[in-house]
Amino acid sequence: MTQQEMICICCPIGCNLSVEKIDGVIRVTGNKCPRGKAYAEQELLNPERIVTTTVKLTGGLYPVIPVKTGRPIPKTKIFEVMDILSNVEITVPVHIGDVVVKNILDTGVDVVITKNDMGGEYERS
């Protein structure tokens, strides 16, 4: 049996979770919603995080554009993902949801753009 106390990071409430594993069955207490249960189970088996960062952008309003992993990836791969993304360069136009790197590090997760930049005119007045 293993027991672990943790703080849920799914939303700003930050529930205090207690996770127990007895005979292969995971029991979670302290969660206010189902996401807390799923988080605690995942955290016990293989902690995952969404990674957010920027990649270089040519022709945009600013020289970088924000991106994120579309789903959480294993915590152990965060720095490898950062290494790959530090070498990515893209050009306008870019739209929210555009895939920058497909299936990064064979995680099955795509890295996607999180901000629109169509290039060209920025003034509307």
Place this chain on the structure above:
Amino acid sequence: MTKQYDLVVIGGGPAGMAAALSAKQHGVENILILERDKELGGILNQCIHNGFGVHHFKEELTGPEYSARFITEIQKTSIEIMLDTMVLKIDNHRQIHAISPNHGYMVLKSKAIILAMGCRERTRGAIRIYGSRPSGIYTAGTAQRLININGYMPGKEIVILGSGDIGLVMARRMTLEGAQVKMVLELQSRSNGTLRNIVQCLEDYHIPLYLNHTIVQIHGKNRVEGVTIAKVDENLAPIKASYQYIPCDTLLLSVGLIPENEISKSARVKLDSRTRGPFVGELRQTNIPGIFACGNVLHVHDVVDFVSEEAALAGYGAARYIRGQFDTTITHQTINGEGVTYVLPQTMNIYHIEDTCNLYLRVNKPYGRCQIEAWIGNTLIASKREIRCLPSEMINFKIRKEAIVGSSDLRPAQAIDQQPTQIIVKIVGMDRDPSLP
């Protein structure tokens, strides 16, 4: 150039965008948003991390994604936007003076104004750290903008003073970008950041958080070379025996936010010393008829979703004012009871409230199990149980209109001599009461 609008919104961040959209939905035609930056979105543009929108959109978005939802809605409307435009003041005739490279000096007339300028970070000057004035000292938000928007890395060896959420988020961000974040120091005995950020920004990356610590000196001539840190005693005074020199090239300050009200002051909007923002009513009307305020200019929020919610109220209020359906009577006043730092809105006109009034409030110290209560005289009109209340977490507290009306001595809205009825909001700790669950 002089132009006339129905409504001018000052600030194109989350508050300004939501306020303009709400006014539009309530029938206001001729709306202008003035934005200082080169794009809409405000501070959300640099908040590239996720965690926004859980309440409002029921999904977890990054700052730019949250902002884009509102930008897309605005682009579907006829709302006019002036970017790269700086508002200088609002004069005694309620005219807005602004400048931009495209239009030069402008005087803008409008039937109503919504203030949505957001807030500013406290700086080194505000906390008075001794030492030289080298480069390499940034507020956390400035460093965030440099990295996430301009693509510059401000330093390599970092010490962060203050454990507000921006400081915590920047500890992670700079670590991901290859910097060594040596420590986060917090003067108080607990962090005022959210627990989730302590976990996912500090613990995930093994960054130590030193509570009851501060910086007593900054070293370096041209560039920061190090800081002297110290433990503080119960009076927050540094303990000499604990002084320790920490080499670093960059110091980030995350030591609080202050609503940005220079323009409000020029319009003679009355400010509340507790929130540092305007005194407002239930539709976020200020003391100046026709001027409304919402978002961080009013009080610093911790969750953008509530900014959007509040801004919608201000947009609705402005729409009513423009239609001539606004009654400036104050029927009720909210008062800080025990344990409460501030309650917003500070005043109410019950005749504007449909069925509930949502109060935002903060507690003055941490509470475990407790009950938030609203009283009129000897009558408890609303209560809500919480399992935990922290000064860093704003509390939403709804009061039903019937409950307020039932306990108030209300005369017709036009009765000018009427003194507002006081609603006292307080916190009752329940930790020692064994009868409670």
